[in-house]
Amino acid sequence: MSEKMHAAITAVGHYVPPDILDNSYFTDVLKLETSDEWIKTRTGIRERHVLKNGATSDLAVPAIQMALNARGIAPMELDCIILRN
Numbered sequence: 573m574s575e576k577m578h579a580a581i582t583a584v585g586h587y588v589p590p591d592i593l594d595n596s597y598f599t600d601v602l603k604l605e606t607s608d609e610w611i612k613t614r615t616g617i618r619e620r621h622v623l624k625n626g627a628t629s630d631l632a633v634p635a636i637q638m639a640l641n642a643r644g645i646a647p648m649e650l651d652c653i654i655l656r657n
Contacts, residue, residue: 579652585638587631588621595619628655 595608595618611617623631632655640647 583639583643585635585640585642587634587638589623589631591622591624593620593622 595606595611598604598606598611599608608618632653636647636653640650
């Protein structure tokens, strides 16, 4: 009988960029015919965190560092990183 392999999620991390766009961006800057109330009522969204420069990987680094610190391990001890965007 073959040996079964097991996997476990032992820590998670998260990160959101510091820059925030609220719903007024769409009416004041983009000049769209909408309102804060219309957006909140239909989507529940009040604000968004945005990354002005960079890529998904730039968001992943601090999240991974958080998970490593929470688990108390070094990057070389990882077998796998699962990224969800």
